[in-house]
Amino acid sequence: MSTPIARPYLEVKDLNVRFETDDGIVQAVTDSSFSVERGKTLGIVGESGSGKSVTSLAVLGLHRTRSNAKVSGEIWLDDQELVTATDEQVRKLRGGKMAMIFQDPLSAMHPYFTVGSQIVEAYRVHHPETNKKVAREKAIDMLARVGIPQPERRFNDYAHQFSGGMRQRAMIAMALVNDPSLLIADEPTTALDVTVQAQILDLIRDLQDEFGSAVIMITHDLGVVAELADDVLVMYGGKVIEKGPAIDTFQNPQHPYTWGLLGSMPRLDREVRDRLNPVKGTPPSLINLPDGCAFHPRCPYAGRNGNRSFTEVPMLRGDVHKVACHLPPDDRTTIFQQEVLPNL
C-alpha cells in the first residue's frame, strides 16, 4: 500500500443536502466544504435555517433514513468516505468513532429507560463482547467523569429526574462512552442557564484535552464560539459565507452578514450602545433562495460593486480566512474600519 495523502481528520467537500417536499425543493446546504483536525474545535455559526444542523446530521449519516433527502459531495472521516459508504459501515462509526450531543437532552433521551441503561446500550452496541457488569461499570465511570454526583445512584434514574444541566452531562457521558474521535455538539448549551453553560463548556474543553477528539460546535451564540473554537464557519442560507481562524474572524470579520451578527449582540465587554445595529429583514426561505448572493436583499452594501450581487453567486475566496462576497477586499476593509467597527 502506498502512503496515504495527509488528509485532515474530518474533511467535508462540496456537501449538498436537499429535501424534496410538497412545497418544493429545500436546498438546505449548498457546496459546503470544511475540515477539522483532531484536538481542534470548529465552530459553526448561523441563525435558524442556515443549514448548520443539517450539515452535522449529514456527517453522521442521519439523513439516510429519510427518503426525501438527497446528500451529495464527499465526507471523509479518517480516510473513509461516508456519503457512498453502506448503511452498515456508517452505523458502525456512528456512536463509536463519531458521536453527537443534541440541544435538548430531554427529547434526545428515552423517557422509559433509565439513563444508565441507555449509556450501557450505547457502549454494548460497539463492544458486543463485553458483559453487562463491565458495561455498567464503564457507564458509572463515565457519569462520574462528566461530574454527576453519586453516579451509582443516578445510574438508575430516568431522564426526567435529572436537572437540565445534569441531563446534558449525562448525554455527554453517553456520547463519550466509546471514546469518539469526532464529537459534534449541536447547540449543547442553548437550553441551559449561563452558570450551567459555563460548567458544560468547561467540561467539553476538559474532555477534549483528555480524549484529543475533533469537535464541531454548532451554535447561534457568537460568545460560545469565541470561547471554544479554533476555527469558525459562518453559514447563511445553506452556504458557508465566511471561514477562518477564530481570532481573525472575530477581530477582522469580512462578510457584511458577520458584521450584522456582531452588531446585533449587546456585549458585556463594551460600553452600552445607544442602539443595536441588526441585520435588516429576515432570513431567506431555502425553497426560494434569492438570485446571486443569498444575502443581497439584506445587505446594505449590495449595490456598491455594480449589479453582480443580484445575479452572480459569490465564491468563497481567500487563503486562510475565506469570504464569499463580491465587494473587493480593500472596500471591505474600509467599510469595516469606518462604518462598522465604530458601532460595534
Add this chain to the structure above:
Amino acid sequence: MSENLLEVSGLQKHFPITKGLFKRQVGAVRAVDGIDLEVRAGETLGLVGESGCGKSTAGRLFTRILEPTGGKVVFEGNDISHKNVNQLRPLRRDVQMIFQDPYSSLNPRHTVGAIISAPLQIQDIPTPQGLKKAVQELLELVGLNPEHYNRYPHEFSGGQRQRIGIARALALRPKLIVADEPVSALDVSIQAQVVNLLDDLQREFDLTYVFIAHDLSVVRHISDRVAVMYLGKVVEIAERDDLYKNPRHPYTVALMSAVPVPDPARRDRAQRDRVLLTGDVPSPINPPSGCRFRTRCWKAQDICATEEPPLTVRLEDPQSHLTACHFPVVDDETVAGRRPAATPA
C-alpha cells in the same frame, strides 16, 4: 422620573403541592418568597435570574395574572393585590404583558386583526375610524405590513409574531408593559430588531417596562435599573451601570463572569476570571436556611446558614444599590478561580 408607578412589598407566591384524594397540601413551591421593589414611571427595570428563580412568576404577579399568597402589589397608589377579575378590568388598560413564546401566546385560529383588536373590543374603546383602521395603525407601528390584517399567526415568522404580541400589548396604550423574555426565542439579528423596536416605542409612548430575561447582556442594554433574583428573592438591585461595574452579591458576580464574551483573544483571561459555580439551584420547595445562595457560595460562613441577610445598602454604595449579602464582594477583590467548597444543602 422619581414617581413610582408600581410598588410591591413582601410579595409572595407559593404554589401548593397536593397529594391524595382530598388534595391534602403537603408542601409549597415558594416561587416568589418576599420581594420588595418599586418600578418608577418611565424607566425600564430589568429582572434577571436563572430558570426557576421566580422572575416570571414575579412578572405575573405584577400584572395580576396571578394572585399573591402574601404581600402587596400597589399600582399608582391602588392596592391591587386581591382584586377580582371584574375589579381588575380597568387595570388591564394600564398594565399589559408581552410573552416569551410567540407561538403559544397567539391563538392560531384567530386572524391577526382579531388578536390585536380583542383588547379594544373588550375594553369598549371607541375607534373613530373603525376597528380595522386602528389595528392597521398598530401593525404599522410595530413594523408589520398593515395589509396582513387578515392573515393567521402561522403565516408569520417568529420575529413577526413577537411584533404581533407587542402590537396587542400596545393596543390599549398602557402605562406599564411587563415583557417576559420577549426576545429569547428569537434569532440574534431578529432579537436586536425587536430590542430596538421596544426602545423606540418606549420613547414614543412614555412607556414603563419591566423587562424579564436571563440574558445579562440584553438586560444591560435595555434597562435603567436591574434586579437580580435567586430562588424567589431579590438578591441585588441597583442602577444599571452601578450594578455591572460594582456587583456586590457573589451570585451577581458569578452570573456576570459566566457570560461568554465574543472575543477569542480574551478567552484565556475570561476563563481565568471566571467564577465557576458548582451544582444546581436548590429546590424552591425546601430552600436553604439563612441566605439561599450559601450552598453554592465560596464566601459562605456560619452566619449565612442562620441569619438571612436583609436587602440593604452595603459598603459605600449609593442609596439606590441594595444587596442581600453578609459578605459583599469588595471592588478589587479577586474572585477568580474560586470554586465553592462542597457544602451539604
